[in-house]
Amino acid sequence: MAQKYRIYINEKVILLTGKEPKRVADYKRIDTEAFDLKMAYSWVLNHPSKLFYVLCDDVKAFFKTVKKSVILIEAAGGLVKNETGHYLFIFRNNKWDLPKGKIEKQEGVKEAAVREVEEECGIKVTRLDELICKTYHSYINKGEVVLKKTYWYNMRTRGQKDLKPQTEEGITDVRWFNKDHISPIIENTFPSIMDVLVKEKLVERVR
Template sequence: MAQKYNIYINQKALIITSIKPDDSLDYQMLDVQSFEFEKFYKSLSKNPQSVFYLLTEHPKAVFKEVKSSLRIIEAAGGLVESNEGKYLFIKRNGRWDLPKGKLEEDESKRDAAVREVEEECGIVVKKLGKKLIKTYHVYEIKGKPVLKVSHWYTMLTKSNQKLIPQLEEGITEVKWIAKKDWNLVRANTYPSILDVLDIV
């Protein structure tokens, strides 16, 4: 299977892959030989394009190089399924999202994922399942780009628990949503969340 790494910067995407993009897509091709992430990042605000491709025979190596140039922040979260087959979503800062948060010192990714889901939604997770995917998102801290690596896990719990949004984290709503109604979420969420939903 061909390797592909999607790095999201706000609503823009940098895709590092060995697969030539479909020509029906609207994208800009970048030269992998001269690519420097910091220069690319600084030029983004002046570029109206939203999808950028770095085509290479060695996506993993190129991705590692990009990663090594940035400060990494590790986070973990969950796609929580209820005993009725619905999934748990939160509304944070006006958009649908999945519960997740940063790892605490010496905390494992799996423990952090469960803790964050429980804190942000006010529930108790009954079972932690398999790892689904890792997503990558760049944002700024003190004017410097950092890379947030989020580790996503499947989880199971009962749906008869009272849902309590963690207001101090900007969460205004917690809701069980059936898979057939995910279009509601897809219309108002983040690109990295779509990556999680697309593999389920």
């Protein structure tokens, strides 16, 4: 499988890829030589297209250069499953989301993932499993274009009936969803969250 990376800007995606994407007509190509994330950020936001791609000879090396060109912020979170097979989601900024947060100094990635999930949902993680994937999204922080890299882990919990949203972080709801009834999530979530759900085979990728 050809290597590729997705950088999300709000609801839009820039695909860094070694070959043209399927349904390439749906994408706007960005020239490799001219690509600069700081410059491309506003242009992508203002462009009518939602899908963009950059064709690279060496995708991994190109993405490494992109990461070095901006401030990189690392975060971690998780997809939590309980003993009845339900999955935990939070509602924040008018979207369904998964709990996550910035990795603090002197803190390990796994440690941060568990801490953020427990703080944002008011639960106790009883088991930390494998890394699902890493996602990337870009936004403006203090006037600068930054790239956030988020590590997503599978997690387990037992007997957690009383959920407590961390309201100071803008979370207004925390809820369990059966994997066969997550259409409300699919209809109102972020593309990066869809990546996690696709990786776990809870949904199929639509593009």
